[in-house]
Amino acid sequence: MAKKKKEKKPIKKPRYSLYQDGKTENRSCPKCGSGFLLAEHSNRRVCGKCRYVEMKSSKKTE
Numbered sequence: 398m399a400k401k402k403k404e405k406k407p408i409k410k411p412r413y414s415l416y417q418d419g420k421t422e423n424r425s426c427p428k429c430g431s432g433f434l435l436a437e438h439s440n441r442r443v444c445g446k447c448r449y450v451e452m453k454s455s456k457k458t459e
């Protein structure tokens with residue numbers, strides 16, 4: 398009986414976090430969880446997996 402010990406891997410920071418400096422904010426989908434980033438559109442963010450849409454409520458464009 399040899400049980401394999403699960404070692405905790407050190408958390409690696411993803412490369413794309415480099416341009417997460419406040420201006421370009423990559424929001425992850427609240428439904429799918431982190432790792433599923435919402436696609437940036439002009440006035441909204443859309444999840445490519447579950448079609449979750451998040452409106453950007455900074456300005457009204459109507």
Ligand SMILES: [Zn+2]
Pocket residue numbers: 426427428429430433444445446447448449
């Ligand atoms: Zn999603």
